[in-house]
Amino acid sequence: xxxxxxxxxxxxxxxxxxxxxxxxxxxxxxxxxxxxxxxxxxxxxxxxxxxxxxxxxxxxxxxxxxxxxxxxxxxxxxxxxxxxxxxx
Amino acid sequence: xxxxxxxxxxxxxxxxxxxxxxxxxxxxxxxxxxxxxxxxxxxxxxxxxxxxxxxxxxxxxxxxxxxxxxxxxxxxxxxxxxxxxxxxxxxxxxxxxxxxxxxxxxxxxxxxxxxxxxxxxxxxxxxxxxxxxxxxxxxxxxxxxxxxxxxxxxxxxxxxxxxxxx
Numbered sequence: 690x691x692x693x694x695x696x697x698x699x700x701x702x703x704x705x706x707x708x709x710x711x712x713x714x715x716x717x718x719x720x721x722x723x724x725x726x727x728x729x730x731x732x733x734x735x736x737x738x739x740x741x742x743x744x745x746x747x748x749x750x751x752x753x754x755x756x757x758x759x760x761x762x763x764x765x766x767x768x769x770x771x772x773x774x775x776x777x
Numbered sequence: 778x779x780x781x782x783x784x785x786x787x788x789x790x791x792x793x794x795x796x797x798x799x800x801x802x803x804x805x806x807x808x809x810x811x812x813x814x815x816x817x818x819x820x821x822x823x824x825x826x827x828x829x830x831x832x833x834x835x836x837x838x839x840x841x842x843x844x845x846x847x848x849x850x851x852x853x854x855x856x857x858x859x860x861x862x863x864x865x866x867x868x869x870x871x872x873x874x875x876x877x878x879x880x881x882x883x884x885x886x887x888x889x890x891x892x893x894x895x896x897x898x899x900x901x902x903x904x905x906x907x908x909x910x911x912x913x914x915x916x917x918x919x920x921x922x923x924x925x926x927x928x929x930x931x932x933x934x935x936x937x938x939x940x941x942x943x
Contacts, residue, residue: 701789709860709871730863734810738802745800748792753785761786 691722692758700758701751703744707732723759725749818865822909825867828858829906836899840892845885852881858902869914869921873902876925879939880932890936897928 692700705726706719716727726740749760832854839847855874862870877898880891901921904910910917933939 701791703789703793709863730860731868732814732864734807734814737810738806742800742802745793745797748789748794750786750788760789 691724703748703760705737705740705744720762721757723757725760814864821861821865824861825858825865825870826906828854828861829870829902832858833899833903836895848881848888852878855881866911867905868912869905869910869918870902873898873905873921873925876929877902883939887936891932894928894932897925901925 691697691704694700703725704723705728706724707728707730708715708719709730711729719727725744728736728740749763751759752761832851835847835850835854838844839851855878859871859874859878862868862872862874877895880895880898881888883891901924904917904921905914908917912918914921
């Protein structure tokens with residue numbers, strides 16, 4: 690696993706994966722490995738900075754299950770932000 | 778219960794937002810990143826040529842017995858080249874390498890029959906690398922695509938098209 694404590698000195702570090710593969714299978718595999726953001730080439734200045742702003746301004750909570758450790762899914766993280774903002 | 782209260786969810790310790798606050802990037806920042814990308818591409822122009830030469834060398838060794846080790850090395854180089862191609866302004870290299878890997882990944886029993894189509898890919902890559910064909914390649918790009926289409930069609934009709942995944 691990408692963020693396994695034995696392999697990764699900082700398992701909470703935001704990971705932006707840059708790749709030339711846009712197929713959904715690889716996107717899902719990257720997400721399941723604990724990647725925060727998936728950036729498909731060709732890389733542009735705007736696409737890099739948008740991802741950087743996302744991981745800095747909206748740090749996602751981390752979730753641990755028996756088979757996964759990494760950032761919470763984006764929709765769940767957005768729901769948390771909404772809930773926290775409304776005080777529920 | 779919000780996710781923050783859920784026992785299996787926890788905020789990342791030392792999150793950047795807590796240390797540096799909200800960041801906003803403007804048009805100058807975008808331009809600065811574009812310049813870094815352009816500089817990287819300029820500094821690594823030779824990388825495509827070197828990798829194509831490396832690919833040829835491994836394929837030459839592989840053709841003696843189509844040994845899986847050299848073929849595996851060819852697949853790895855082509856995979857990396859596919860990534861560099863788009864980054865460095867050679868989308869044709871990316872397309873050629875993705876197509877090449879569909880054939881290199883064929884079963885060992887079928888691969889010998891794909892030798893011609895593999896070598897047409899390699900020749901095309903060499904032309905693109907040596908003549909520094911950027912973008913879609915214009916006339917040279919179309920000629921390469923036509924020759925490849927013929928070779929691929931010939932192989933696929935005889936042996937069946939390999940899987941799409943690269």
